[in-house]
Amino acid sequence: xxxxxxxxxxxxxxxxxxDAIGVVIDxxxxxxxxxxxxxxxxxxxxxxxxxxxxxxxxxxxxxxTSGVFLEHATGSPVHIMIENKDVISKDYExxxxxxxPGHADFxxxxxxxxxxxxxxGGRFSGRLTAALVAAGSIAKMMIPFTMTHELISLGxxxxxxxxxxxxxTIGEAGDxxxxxxxxxxxxxxxxxxxxxxxxxxxxxxxxxxxxxxxxLVSFGDTLELLESKGSTFNDVIINDSGTTKTNHSGGVTxxxxxxxxxxxxxxxxxxxxxxxxxxxxxxQEGSIAPLKANGRHDVAIARRAGIVIENTVACVxxxxxxxxxxxxxxx
Numbered sequence: 038x039x040x041x042x043x044x045x046x047x048x049x050x051x052x053x054x055x056d057a058i059g060v061v062i063d064x065x066x067x068x069x070x071x072x073x074x075x076x077x078x079x080x081x082x083x084x085x086x087x088x089x090x091x092x093x094x095x096x097x098x099x100x101x102t103s104g105v106f107l108e109h110a111t112g113s114p115v116h117i118m119i120e121n122k123d124v125i126s127k128d129y130e131x132x133x134x135x136x137x138p139g140h141a142d143f144x145x146x147x148x149x150x151x152x153x154x155x156x157x158g159g160r161f162s163g164r165l166t167a168a169l170v171a172a173g174s175i176a177k178m179m180i181p182f183t184m185t186h187e188l189i190s191l192g193x194x195x196x197x198x199x200x201x202x203x204x205x206t207i208g209e210a211g212d213x214x215x216x217x218x219x220x221x222x223x224x225x226x227x228x229x230x231x232x233x234x235x236x237x238x239x240x241x242x243x244x245x246x247x248x249x250x251x252x253l254v255s256f257g258d259t260l261e262l263l264e265s266k267g268s269t270f271n272d273v274i275i276n277d278s279g280t281t282k283t284n285h286s287g288g289v290t291x292x293x294x295x296x297x298x299x300x301x302x303x304x305x306x307x308x309x310x311x312x313x314x315x316x317x318x319x320x321q322e323g324s325i326a327p328l329k330a331n332g333r334h335d336v337a338i339a340r341r342a343g344i345v346i347e348n349t350v351a352c353v354x355x356x357x358x359x360x361x362x363x364x365x366x367x368x
Contacts, residue, residue, distance in 0.1 A: 041244060043235070045179075045356040047172045053157030053164040054126050059118040060168040062104070062175050064359065067112035069178055071105045076117075076174040082344040083170050089191075089204030089336035094123050097167050117171045121164070126156040128331035134321035135328050139309035141249075163249045163338060166345040173348020176355035183223045184351065186343040191216040192307075200340070208336040211312035215252075215305055216339025218346055222288070222299040222354070227279060228364065229294040229357040236292025241353045245303055248345060250338050253304035257287025260302065272297075303346050305339035 040048040044064045051058030080097040097119055104115030132155055136142030141161035145153040153159055177184065189195070192214030194203040207214050230237030242254045262270050262285060272281035272290075279296050288299035310330040319326040335341065 041247075041352065042356045044359040045176065045352065047169075047352050049165055049168050049172075051121075051165065051168065052154045052159040053162035054121060054124045054129075054159070055154065057118050057120045058165055058168050059116065060172045062115040062117070062172050064356075065104065065110040065112070065115055065175060066179055066359075067110055069110040069175075071101070071108055071110055071115075071175065071178060073099075073101070075178070076171055079170050079174045079344050079348060080119075080167060083167060083341050085335070085341060087340055088201045089208060089340055091335045092333040095119075095121065095164075095167070099171055115175060117168070117175075119167050119171065124157065125333070128333075129156045129158075131328075131331070135317070135319045135326065137309050137328065137330055138315055138317050139306075158249075161249055166248060166342075166349075169248070169352070170344055170348045173351040176348070176351040179355050180351065180358050182225050182354060184220065184347050186218055186220045186347045188339060188343055189217050189219050191337050191339060204336050204340075211314075213308040213311050213334075213336050213338075215250075215307045216337055216342075218303045218305065218339060218343050220299075220301045220303065220343075220346055220350060222301075222350070225288065225294045225296070225299055225354075226361075227294060227296040229354070229361050230289070230292045231357075231360060232292045235360075236289075237294055237353075237357060238287075238289040238292060240357070241301065241350055244349050244353050245301075245346065248342070248349060250305045250308070250342070251303055251346075252306045253302075255287075255302045256289055257300050258283075258285040259287070301346075301350065303342075305342045308335050308338050310334040 040046055046063040048061045076099065084097060085091045099117050099119045102116045102118060104111055104113050132142050136146065142155065145161060157164060191200055191203060194200060238256050245251050245254045270285050272283050272286055275282050281297060284297045287301065288294060288297040312329060314327045314329045316325050317328050
C-alpha cells in the first residue's frame, strides 16, 4: 500500500500539512557513498520559482536519521525526513464539503469516511513527491545508468523559449495546463525485468502512475506509431550483440530491457486546483454551486515534475538492478 520494491524498498509517509513527510529506504547496498549534496540538488530542481509554479516556498531541508554513517550506507534502512513549514491550512476548510473537480477530495472523503487529512490535499498532494525525489537520489547513487529528462511541451506550447509567456497568459485566465516530459536512460544492460508480473515497463508505469497528476506513460515511439504496421514498428536486430536499427519499443522488449536507451514519455495533467470558478456539487447544501479553489497552486505542475519522474524511475531501476545481479552469480 505505502511500500514499493522487492529488494530496494521505498516506504513513504506523511501528508501535505502534517509536521513532516519522509521516506524509509531499505536495501541500499552497504558501502554506497551517500552524497547529501546530490540529494539537495535534486530537491532544489523540484522546488518552485519559475513562472507558472506555486508560491508555496518549502526549503525542503532534509535530515537523515538512520542508515548512513561516515557518509556511507550501513546496510540498515535509511530514513530521510523533510519538514513542512510553509502551510496555510485555512485555505482548504471549504473543501470538506465542496470537493475540487479533478482532485481526490471526493474519493478520499468517501474511502476514508471523512477521517482523511484534507489540508493541502493530504496524502494525495504533490508535496509527497519531495520524499520520492529523495529516495530516487539514493537509488541513483547505486545504479550505473545515466538519466536525463526534459519538458518538451506545455499545453499547446511546444517551444521552451515561449513557456514563460504562455504560462503567464494561462495564469492570468485563472486556468492551468498539462505537459509532456521525456525521460531517457542510457547504459542499461540487457536483462532488467522479471516477467510475468514484474516486467520493467509495467513496473515503471505502475510507479509513475502513483505520482499525483500523471495520466499517461508511453515507451518509445508508441504515440507516433499508433497506426503503423508490424513491419514498421518492429526493431530489426542488426548484429549478434542485439543492436537494433530503430528503438521504437523504447528499450524494453517483453518486459525486459534490450540494451537500447530506455525512452519514456510522461503526460502530467493540468493542475486540478485553479483560480477560475467552476460549478460543482456542494455536499452540505446538496446542490451545485460555484467553487473557486483557494491556496497556492501551480499553473503547470509539469514544470517541476521532471526530477520527480526521473527519480521515481530510478527507484524501479535500483530494484530491478539488484534482482538482475542475482543472475550474474555463477553456480
